[in-house]
Amino acid sequence: MAQTSIHHAQHTPMIEEEERALKRTAAPDTEPGLQELGWPSIGLGAALATWAFARQHGVKQIFVAAAGAGLIYNGLKPGFDKGFKRLLANTAATEPVEIDIATTIARPASELYQMWRDPVQIPRFFRHIKRVEHLGERLTRWVAEVPGDLELCWNAEITEDHKNELIAWRSLEGSELVSSGVVSFFKLDDGQTRVHLRLRYQPPGGEFGASIERFFKAIPEQILREELRAFKQLAEAGEVATVRGQPYGGTQNREQGLSMLTNR
Amino acid sequence: MRALCWFGKEDVRLQDVPDPTILNPHDAIIEVSLTAICGSDLHLYDGYIPTMESGDILGHEFMGKVVEVGPEVQNLNVGDRVVVPFPIACGHCHHCHTDAFALCDNSNPNAWMAERAFGHSPAGIFGYSHLYGGYAGGQAEYVRVPFADVGPIKVPDTLSDEDVLFLSDIFPTGYQAVDVANIEPGSTVAVWGCGPVGLFAIKSAYMLGAEKVIAIDHVPERLAMARHQAGAEVLNFTDDPILEALKEMTDGRGPQTCIEAVGMEAHGTGLMDYYDKAKQTLRLETGRPHALREAIMACAKGGTLVIPGVFGGIIDKLPIGAAFSKGLTFKMGQTHVHRYLKPLLARIEKNEIDPSFLITHRLTLEDGPEAYRTFRDKQDECVKVVMRP
Ligand SMILES: [Zn+2]
Ligand SMILES: [Zn+2]
Numbered sequence A: 001m002a003q004t005s006i007h008h009a010q011h012t013p014m015i016e017e018e019e020r021a022l023k024r025t026a027a028p029d030t031e032p033g034l035q036e037l038g039w040p041s042i043g044l045g046a047a048l049a050t051w052a053f054a055r056q057h058g059v060k061q062i063f064v065a066a067a068g069a070g071l072i073y074n075g076l077k078p079g080f081d082k083g084f085k086r087l088l089a090n091t092a093a094t095e096p097v098e099i100d101i102a103t104t105i106a107r108p109a110s111e112l113y114q115m116w117r118d119p120v121q122i123p124r125f126f127r128h129i130k131r132v133e134h135l136g137e138r139l140t141r142w143v144a145e146v147p148g149d150l151e152l153c154w155n156a157e158i159t160e161d162h163k164n165e166l167i168a169w170r171s172l173e174g175s176e177l178v179s180s181g182v183v184s185f186f187k188l189d190d191g192q193t194r195v196h197l198r199l200r201y202q203p204p205g206g207e208f209g210a211s212i213e214r215f216f217k218a219i220p221e222q223i224l225r226e227e228l229r230a231f232k233q234l235a236e237a238g239e240v241a242t243v244r245g246q247p248y249g250g251t252q253n254r255e256q257g258l259s260m261l262t263n264r
Numbered sequence B: 001m002r003a004l005c006w007f008g009k010e011d012v013r014l015q016d017v018p019d020p021t022i023l024n025p026h027d028a029i030i031e032v033s034l035t036a037i038c039g040s041d042l043h044l045y046d047g048y049i050p051t052m053e054s055g056d057i058l059g060h061e062f063m064g065k066v067v068e069v070g071p072e073v074q075n076l077n078v079g080d081r082v083v084v085p086f087p088i089a090c091g092h093c094h095h096c097h098t099d100a101f102a103l104c105d106n107s108n109p110n111a112w113m114a115e116r117a118f119g120h121s122p123a124g125i126f127g128y129s130h131l132y133g134g135y136a137g138g139q140a141e142y143v144r145v146p147f148a149d150v151g152p153i154k155v156p157d158t159l160s161d162e163d164v165l166f167l168s169d170i171f172p173t174g175y176q177a178v179d180v181a182n183i184e185p186g187s188t189v190a191v192w193g194c195g196p197v198g199l200f201a202i203k204s205a206y207m208l209g210a211e212k213v214i215a216i217d218h219v220p221e222r223l224a225m226a227r228h229q230a231g232a233e234v235l236n237f238t239d240d241p242i243l244e245a246l247k248e249m250t251d252g253r254g255p256q257t258c259i260e261a262v263g264m265e266a267h268g269t270g271l272m273d274y275y276d277k278a279k280q281t282l283r284l285e286t287g288r289p290h291a292l293r294e295a296i297m298a299c300a301k302g303g304t305l306v307i308p309g310v311f312g313g314i315i316d317k318l319p320i321g322a323a324f325s326k327g328l329t330f331k332m333g334q335t336h337v338h339r340y341l342k343p344l345l346a347r348i349e350k351n352e353i354d355p356s357f358l359i360t361h362r363l364t365l366e367d368g369p370e371a372y373r374t375f376r377d378k379q380d381e382c383v384k385v386v387m388r389p
Helices: A014-024 A039-054 A059-082 A084-089 A109-117 A210-218 A220-237 B041-045 B111-118 B161-168 B170-179 B196-207 B220-228 B242-249 B271-281 B290-298 B320-325 B337-349 B365-376
Strands: A097-105 A129-134 A139-146 A150-162 A166-171 A178-187 A193-202 B002-008 B011-016 B028-037 B061-069 B081-084 B142-145 B188-192 B212-217 B233-236 B257-260 B304-307 B329-332 B361-364 B385-388
Touching: A014 A150, A014 A166, A014 A178, A014 A193, A039 A059, A097 A220, A109 A166, A109 A178, A109 A193, A109 A220, A150 A178, A193 A220, A220 B111, B002 B365, B011 B365, B028 B081, B028 B161, B028 B365, B041 B365, B061 B142, B061 B161, B081 B161, B161 B170, B161 B337, B170 B196, B170 B257, B170 B337, B188 B196, B188 B290, B196 B212, B196 B220, B196 B257, B212 B220, B212 B242, B220 B233, B233 B242, B242 B290, B257 B290, B290 B304, B290 B320, B361 B365, B365 B385
Parallel strands: B188 B212, B188 B257, B212 B233, B257 B304, B304 B329, B361 B385
Antiparallel strands: A097 A193, A129 A139, A139 A150, A150 A166, A166 A178, A178 A193, B002 B011, B028 B061, B028 B142, B028 B385, B061 B081
8 A cells, every 4th residue: 555654744733633632641650560469478378388288187287278378369469459461461661662654545534533433343454453342432442362362451541532533542550551542534635534543552571471572562563554554445445455265276375374464 | 176376487387276265245256268378477487576476376367257246246247247457456545546546555465565665555466476465366267356346347248258358458558558658640659579568559559649650579470460460660679770770760750659568578689688687597687678778769859668568676777867868758557457448348349459369379278387388488479378268
């Protein structure tokens, strides 16, 4: 597609509005890591339990084991409260990433705005999003798929909603992916619409697995670029171009070797 | 079904592959009745086009009968007999709206790849590498056609397959080469290359008002065809010094319109040709621009140079100073086939042209692998191969 490119739209009328919205929509604090767990309590509990099981099984041992289990539970409690995956993700340990992409679409802004607000449509072009659940007027729950068959969930709140022009949002506290963003729809003189997407997020940290961190640092911009392209294709042509599932000669399985970007 | 598949340089095989299915709501499946090998397929055969994958089904010139349509197809019905344009176009993007179908924004699933190679992505093309989308081609019994409401044109039963097949590429390609040059009545057009595109360009030039068309090639039977079937004055570049001859034939001015219908594998003579061949073999240069250089030198001041042949990558030693000093206009690119389907079908119906004149070989898909070699080597007086599945 000709128009997907990093956009330095310094002088368009929308840009100040976007800047303001992006500043106001900053997501809450980054999420803490495993240091939140009560490690002394877990250690002591584990020691007591080990002692108890190493001895003969008397009444005294049962009490000591129970006390040990209680201590372990107390140590792990922040994990139960905040979610282990969240603590593993430890976004406090990473630098935020910003993505800024734009495309030009030959459809009216109102129609594109509607598509963006429709939880049913979103997974058709945001292909890493498995589903979007409508929780309330300005509240949605997002479930994304990331490599290694993992799911990331977050609740998002729309912080600004200018009909047919601009939507800004941020993740709420307790999200597995801390993120915020703004998308604007600007009517151009030739009747087309410029769609400008700016996204800021905190990649999950090292404790979540180095490969996931690498994925979140390098790939999302490419994936988002393709997803914005899919949005354009869906809006203009009513389908996303693909050759997946077509015949070819030979015996090797080509679908396996194809990357996420190739031959969608 | 059976299909001609690419397995590497000079390795085309007839394979049993699964039948194509509807993958998108605007798809149709066509049962191919006639298909052709194109000069640009030879670039694939010779391994000059990158991003081919072993097993890719070839072919972008084909026609046939609609046997299945997707749920959102409205203009086509099962049983319709259609010719399919080689570029795939969505019909709804900015470029499709301005009739520049070969520049469609939305039909290349590998647009990111083309953006890396070219800066921006052109339309997807049937059977022409993954850079152009990786679509399975039509040298097969069946083929999936995306955006079936936009591309295929229904053809009347009064016309035979051979009458209309070349609407898929070479007739519109030769016609567009002249159309975009906006020739003035009475002007002279020179055409390098008397292959199928060159021959259609010659015929189109006369249709659009050229007074004289000069054709340049070195294959005797092609020159004969250009002279006798298309009415051109011909020059054989192995005998004639082309630049001097062209000057002489145009009273010193040079042809106002020069069409380079040879493409990446132009044959020349002399030192520059060895230089190009060596560089192309080393993959330092992906085209052999001998004809293009000559066309720039020959073209009249203020003239227009059109490049309908396929140039895939990088060429060098182009006399850009000559083009600049003479104020030339360059026009190039893939053909916006959809734009020409109706007017050219009308010309065929009115008997203004019989496009089948250049068919020299009528074969079947089984003959395909052999036919590629024959066509590439220009043996057996081969100009155009059509195959019935
Ligand atoms: Zn062709
Ligand atoms: Zn299009």
